[in-house]
Amino acid sequence: MCSPIRRTANFGVPWEKAYGYVQAVRVKGIIYISGQLSHDIAGNLVAPAKLDPAGRPVDFSNMEEQMRQTYANAVAVLAEFGASLDDVVEETLYVLDVDAAFAAAGKVRKEMYGAEVPACASNLIGVSRLAFPEQLIEVTFRAIAPCVSLCGV
Incomplete structure (x- = not known):
């Protein structure tokens, strides 16, 4: 039987400590991944949206x-647990513009999952704001950890 021991993973980006959370936690074979966004290893946002004087994105072309x-950041977090996108059973995309996200998601999801129809449940939810003004998308994931990484079997 697999161990129920809780294990966490972080990137070491400044907002983890400021907000007080982990990027992912594995409990009883399930990996819960916090909202991922488009930052590089140093914590800089990749392709930040241009903002208007009120601090709102002026376009969504960087979606x-x-x-x-x-998704690349999610792949890195999953790897900490010996998992991959193949182990994802559910994802939720939080986006500022549903139309822009829907258009991008078909292409990007198929590319990242390596499948015409990725084998995971997916939700796409429009929101009014995300953690950083330049951010257009945040994605949470739930995955089933491979037993190899849990049990050493």
Whole structure:
């Protein structure tokens, strides 16, 4: 039987400590991944949206690039648990513009999952704001950890 021991993973980006959270936690074989966004290893946003004087994005043309980096970050977090996108059973995309996200998601998700129809449940939810004003998308994931990484079997 697999161990129920809780294990966490972080990137070491400044907002983890400021907000007080982990990027992911594995409990009883389930990996819960916090909202991922389009930052690089140093914590700089990749393809940040241009903002108007009120601090709102003026266009959503960077959605695809932000989405691709967001999924790449999820891949890195999953790897900490010996998992991959193949182990994802559910994802939720929180976006500022549903139309732009829907257009980008078909291409990016198929590319990242390596499948015409990725084998995971998916939700796309429009929101009014995300953690950073330049951010257009945030994605949470739930995955089933491979037993190899849990049990050493």
